[in-house]
Amino acid sequence: AALYLRAAGRGAALDRMDLYQQIRIVARSLLAIMYFYGIFHKINTDFLDPSVSCAVGLYAPLARPFGLEDNLFGRYLAIYATFLIEAIAIVSLYWKRYFAVGFILALVFHYVIPISAYSWYMDFSSLVFALYVLSIPTPASEALYRSSLEFTNPLRETFGRLGILLPGAAVMLFAVTLVVLLSHAFPGRSFDMMVHSVWMLFWAVVGGAAMVVLAHVALQNLPCRTVSSPRQPFWVYLVPGLFFLSCLSPYIGLKTESSINMFS
Secondary structure, three states: OHHHHHHHHOOOOOOHHHHHHHHHHHHHHHHHHHHHHHHHOOOOOOOOOOOOOHHHHHHHHHHHHHOOOOOHHHHHHHHHHHHHHHHHHHHHHHOHHHHHHHHHHHHHHHHHHHHOOOOOOHHHHHHHHHHHHHHOOHHHHHHHHHHHHHHHHHHHHHHOHHHHHHHHHHHHHHHHHHHHHHHHHOOOOOHHHHHHHHHHHHHHHHHHHHHHHHHHHHHHOOOOOOOOOOOOOHHHHHHHHHHHHHHHHHHHOOOOOOOOOOOO
16 A cells, blocks of 8 residues: 555555555455464373363353353364364355455454453454455445444534544443443453453453444345455555565564464
């Protein structure tokens, strides 16, 4: 996109639709690479071991209310379901007609994992949601845009340009109030836990609303009308290519801190 804008600055007209199509390609490629390495990194003895696997660390808090956190079948299901969900997500990214299948599975998956409270996955899931919004087929994107306007226009007309922030602010206020009240009823919790709890509540509402809207848009476009995209210049694939090499680098003895290694 930066190279495109630079070219436009030399006299070429800036076509917003061309820029959008190029961003879509980059976003979809980043998701595909992320899922590929997410699967590849998991092929190790520790991840496949239900006694130490990080997948079980996510599964146990979610299954504990039902008394199933130690269920061996459930633990293995959590391990192998991650392979299956991410594999379906990769295929659906490029199977535009039935993209909704993997899209909805991925939305539910990335919505649930932060709620386990195993780790701080809310920022990662938010990033995945954003990349999906950028990468969905054009007909679905147009439907999402129309739905967004139906929600935001009344707020903007009533409260001005900042009106679209009011629902998020209300949810945050509710989450903070609830956590503060519970901290007085059940003292002894650390400040970090309270902050984490606030953001978990915020994610549960805002992430849940985003998941429902995106799933609704996807189902409206199932099967999705295929729209052919114009051939894009080679440099569009530069960012995905660098991302792929960055994730590959630990295997050739280079950096190990910033690769995609979900749950491994």
